[in-house]
Amino acid sequence: MLSQIALSEIVYLSIATLLLILISFFTGYTIAKKQFKNLIGERQQVEASLQASQEQFHNLVKTSRNEIIALQESKKSLQQIIHTIADGLVIVDTYGGVLFVNPAAQSLFKLSETELIGYLLGVPHVIGEFTELCILQPTGNLITAEMRVEEIIWEKENAYLISLRDITERYRVKQALLESEKRLEGILSSIQDVVWSASAKTVQTLYMNLSAQKVYGRPASEFYRDRFLWFKTVHPEDKKMVREQHKLLLETGSMEMEYRIVRPDGEVRWLYHRSRLVCDDLGSAVRVDGIDTDITERKQAEEKLERNAFYDSLTDLPNRALFTDRLEHALKRNKRHPESVFAVLFLDLDGFKLINDSLGHLTGDRLLQSFANRLSECLRPSDTLARLGGDEFTILLEDIKDLKDAILVAQRILQTLTLPFNLNGQQVFTNTSIGIALSADNYQRSEEILRDADTAMYRAKAQGKGCYVLFDPKMYYLALSRLQLENDLRQAIARQELKVFYQPIASLETGKITEFEALIRWQHPEKGLISPAEFIPIAEETGLIVPIGQWILKEGCRQMKAWHEQFSPKIPWKIHINLSGKQLKGINLVEQIDKTLAETDLDASSLKLEITESLLIENVEVATNLFLELRERNIELCLDDFGTGYSSLSYLHRFPISAIKIDRSFIMQMNSQDETNEIVRAIVVLAHILGMNVIAEGIETEAQLEQLKKLNCEKGQGYYFSKPLKKEDAENLLKVQR
Numbered sequence: 001m002l003s004q005i006a007l008s009e010i011v012y013l014s015i016a017t018l019l020l021i022l023i024s025f026f027t028g029y030t031i032a033k034k035q036f037k038n039l040i041g042e043r044q045q046v047e048a049s050l051q052a053s054q055e056q057f058h059n060l061v062k063t064s065r066n067e068i069i070a071l072q073e074s075k076k077s078l079q080q081i082i083h084t085i086a087d088g089l090v091i092v093d094t095y096g097g098v099l100f101v102n103p104a105a106q107s108l109f110k111l112s113e114t115e116l117i118g119y120l121l122g123v124p125h126v127i128g129e130f131t132e133l134c135i136l137q138p139t140g141n142l143i144t145a146e147m148r149v150e151e152i153i154w155e156k157e158n159a160y161l162i163s164l165r166d167i168t169e170r171y172r173v174k175q176a177l178l179e180s181e182k183r184l185e186g187i188l189s190s191i192q193d194v195v196w197s198a199s200a201k202t203v204q205t206l207y208m209n210l211s212a213q214k215v216y217g218r219p220a221s222e223f224y225r226d227r228f229l230w231f232k233t234v235h236p237e238d239k240k241m242v243r244e245q246h247k248l249l250l251e252t253g254s255m256e257m258e259y260r261i262v263r264p265d266g267e268v269r270w271l272y273h274r275s276r277l278v279c280d281d282l283g284s285a286v287r288v289d290g291i292d293t294d295i296t297e298r299k300q301a302e303e304k305l306e307r308n309a310f311y312d313s314l315t316d317l318p319n320r321a322l323f324t325d326r327l328e329h330a331l332k333r334n335k336r337h338p339e340s341v342f343a344v345l346f347l348d349l350d351g352f353k354l355i356n357d358s359l360g361h362l363t364g365d366r367l368l369q370s371f372a373n374r375l376s377e378c379l380r381p382s383d384t385l386a387r388l389g390g391d392e393f394t395i396l397l398e399d400i401k402d403l404k405d406a407i408l409v410a411q412r413i414l415q416t417l418t419l420p421f422n423l424n425g426q427q428v429f430t431n432t433s434i435g436i437a438l439s440a441d442n443y444q445r446s447e448e449i450l451r452d453a454d455t456a457m458y459r460a461k462a463q464g465k466g467c468y469v470l471f472d473p474k475m476y477y478l479a480l481s482r483l484q485l486e487n488d489l490r491q492a493i494a495r496q497e498l499k500v501f502y503q504p505i506a507s508l509e510t511g512k513i514t515e516f517e518a519l520i521r522w523q524h525p526e527k528g529l530i531s532p533a534e535f536i537p538i539a540e541e542t543g544l545i546v547p548i549g550q551w552i553l554k555e556g557c558r559q560m561k562a563w564h565e566q567f568s569p570k571i572p573w574k575i576h577i578n579l580s581g582k583q584l585k586g587i588n589l590v591e592q593i594d595k596t597l598a599e600t601d602l603d604a605s606s607l608k609l610e611i612t613e614s615l616l617i618e619n620v621e622v623a624t625n626l627f628l629e630l631r632e633r634n635i636e637l638c639l640d641d642f643g644t645g646y647s648s649l650s651y652l653h654r655f656p657i658s659a660i661k662i663d664r665s666f667i668m669q670m671n672s673q674d675e676t677n678e679i680v681r682a683i684v685v686l687a688h689i690l691g692m693n694v695i696a697e698g699i700e701t702e703a704q705l706e707q708l709k710k711l712n713c714e715k716g717q718g719y720y721f722s723k724p725l726k727k728e729d730a731e732n733l734l735k736v737q738r
C-alpha cells in the first residue's frame with residue numbers, strides 16, 4: 001500500500017513538475033527551482049522514513065522468530081529435565097487418575113508409560129508436605145518413596161503434581177539404625193554398669209540405662225526428674241573429692257574416680273566412675289558420657305585383704321606387722337623425746353596347747369577371743385594390744401611414767417585371770433606368763449625390745465607360769481646360752497655325753513622293785529649334769545628328740561636284758577621308756593622298736609612305753625594304729641603325768657593303756673586328811689574299773705605311801721624309794737633286793 005501511495009505521488013509529482021516547468025517557464029525559473037528543491041527534500045524524507053519503517057519491520061520479524069525458537073528450546077529442555085530428573089514426577093487429575101509420568105516415575109513403579117497413564121493412583125491428601133509412599137513393584141519388591149504433592153493447572157484443568165523420591169535405602173539405613181539403637185539399648189539395659197549421658201551445661205540427665213535401679217537403688221526416672229540427684233547420692237565424706245574431680249573433668253575432658261554413694265535404704269556402695277566430655281564441632285562442651293561400675297564387692301575384698309595384712313582375723317586385734325609398725329614409731333619418738341617412756345608386754349597363755357588339744361580348736365579359738373577381750377579391758381584406748389600368733393599377745397604401753405605403770409598393768413591382767421572363762425557353758429581357767437621390757441637407749445630396732453620381752457616371758461614360764469617377769473639383760477645371755485645349748489645338743493650323742501639314769505618303780509604292797517623308768521641325763525662338758533626338763537623341750541623343738549629317743553630306747557632295752565641275764569630271768573623286771581609326740585611322726589616307730597628288741601634280744605613284754613595325754617590327743621589316728629600294733633607284740637602302754645591334762649579317764653579308755661601314772665603334783669599334796677586324797681581315790685577307783693593299774697609318781701614320804709596303800713594304789717615311784725640312779729647304783733640296789 002505504501003508503494004501504491006508512493007507511485008501515485010510520483011505521478012502527481014511528475015505532472016506537477018511538468019506544470020512547474022511550464023510555469024517556471026512562464027513565471028520564473030527561480031521559484032520553480034526553489035519549489036522543486038523543496039519537493040526533492042520532502043521526497044528524500046519520505047524515502048528515509050520508508051526505509052526506517054522497513055528496517056523496523058524486519059527487526060520485528062526477526063525478534064519474534066527468536067522468541068519462538070527460545071520458547072521451543074526451553075520447552076525442549078524442560079522436557080529433558082522432566083525426563084532426566086532423578087525424582088519421579090506424576091501428574092494426576094482430581095480423581096487420582098494418572099495424566100503424566102516421567103521415566104523416573106516409571107522405573108519407580110516398574111511400569112511403562114502406557115501402563116501408567118490412566119492408572120488410578122488415588123487422590124492425594126497431604127499437599128505441600130513431605131510424606132512417605134510405599135510402592136509394591138510387580139516384581140514383589142517393596143520400595144519406599146518420599147512424596148510431595150503440589151496443586152497445579154495441567155492443560156487448563158486442576159491437577160496434582162506428585163514428586164517421588166526413592167528413599168528405600170535411606171529408609172533401610174534408618175530402620176537399621178533404629179534396630180541397632182534398640183539392640184544397643186538392650187545391651188545397655190542388660191549390663192551391670194550404669195551407663196549415662198548428661199548435658200554438659202545443665203547437668204540434666206539425657207540418658208541412663210536400667211542398671212540405675214540395681215546400683216543406685218532408684219529408677220533412672222528419678223535422675224531424669226532431678227538433675228542434681230547424682231550428686232545428692234554421693235557419700236557425704238566423698239562429696240568434696242567428687243566436686244573437685246568434676247571441675248577437673250571440664251579442664252581435662254575426662255575423669256576416673258572411685259567414690260561411695262548412699263542408697264535410699266542407707267546402704268553404702270562403692271562406684272568406679274569414668275566419664276568423658278563430648279564437644280561439638282566448635283569445641284564447646286555439649287555432653288558428658290559416663291559409666292559407673294559397682295565395685296563394692298571388690299572394695300570389700302580389698303579392705304579385707306588390707307585388714308588381713310594388719311589385723312588378726314580371729315580376735316580382730318592388730319597383728320605382728322601393725323604392732324611392729326607402732327613399736328617402730330614409739331621407738332623413734334623415744335629417740336627424739338627420751339622422756340616419753342614406753343613398755344612392751346609379751347604374753348603367752350599357759351597350757352593353751354593342752355586346752356586346744358583336749359577341748360577342741362573351736363573352744364581354743366573362743367578362749368583366745370575371750371582372753372583378748374579381757375586384756376583390752378585392762379588397757380587404755382591409746383595402748384596397742386596385738387596378737388602375734390597362736391597364744392602369743394603383745395601390749396605396747398606408750399607414755400607411761402616408769403616401770404611401775406607397766407607392772408600395774410601386768411598385775412591387773414593376772415588379777416582378771418583369776419576368774420574362769422565361760423566357753424559354751426564350760427568353765428575354763430587359764431593363766432598367762434608375762435614378760436616386760438622397758439624402752440631404753442640401747443634399743444635400735446623394734447625386734448630387739450620385742451625379743452627381750454619374749455625372753456622375760458620365757459623366764460616367767462620357767463618360774464612357774466601365771467606371773468610376770470621384768471627383762472634383765474642377764475636374760476639375754478640366758479637366751480643366748482640356750483642357743484648354745486641347742487648347738488651342743490646336736491653333738492651330744494656323738495660325743496657320748498648322754499647318759500641314762502634308772503629310777504625304780506616298786507610294788508607298794510611288797511616294797512619290791514618291779515620295773516625301772518629310764519630317765520635321760522646330759523653330762524655337759526662345761527655345764528655339768530643337765531636335767532631333761534631343760535633340754536628335752538629343745539630336743540623336741542629341733543627334732544633332735546628322734547635320734548635321742550632311739551638311742552635311749554636301745555640303751556634301756558640293752559640294760560634291762562643285761563640285768564635279766566645278770567640276775568634272774570625269772571624276775572619280770574620291766575623297763576619304762578618315755579615317748580615324745582615327735583617320735584610318732586615321720587619315722588616308723590614300730591619297725592624301730594622291733595629292730596631294737598631284736599638287736600638287744602629283750603622280750604617285748606619287758607618293755608613299757610610312757611606316753612602323755614597331749615601326745616595321745618595330738619596324734620589320735622597315728623597313736624591308735626601304733627598302739628594296736630604294740631598290743632599285738634605285748635608291749636604295754638603307760639599314761640604318764642595323769643591329771644595334768646584335760647582328758648577324762650573314760651576317753652582314754654579307748655586306747656589300750658595298761659597303767660596310769662598319777663602326776664607328782666597330786667601325790668605331793670597328799671596329807672592324812674585332805675580332799676586331794678579324794679581326787680586320788682577317785683582316779684584309782686575309776687582306773688581299776690577300767691582295768692588299769694595305778695602307779696603313783698613322786699612319793700617322797702612314808703605318809704604319802706601309807707595313804708596310797710590305803711587307796712589300793714598298786715605301785716609307786718619317788719625319792720622315798722630311790723632317786724634316778726646311774727646304772728651301777730641301780731645294779732647295787734637290785735643286788736640288795738636279791
Ligand code: C2E
Pocket residue numbers: 503518519520531532533536549552578579580610640641664697698699700717718719720724
Ligand atoms: P617323767 O617321765 O614324769 O619323769 C619323772 C620325773 O620326776 C623325773 O624327772 C624324776 O627324776 C622326777 N621324780 C621322780 N620321783 C620324784 C620325787 O619323789 N620327787 C621329785 N621332786 N621328783 C621326782 P626328770 O628325770 O628330771 O625327768 C623329767 C621329765 O623329762 C620326765 O618326766 C620326762 O617327761 C622327761 N624325760 C626324761 N627322760 C626322757 C626320755 O628319755 N625321753 C623323753 N621323751 N622324755 C624324757
Ligand code: MG
Pocket residue numbers: 517578610640
Ligand atoms: Mg615318765
Ligand code: MG
Pocket residue numbers: 640641661663664697
Ligand atoms: Mg611323770
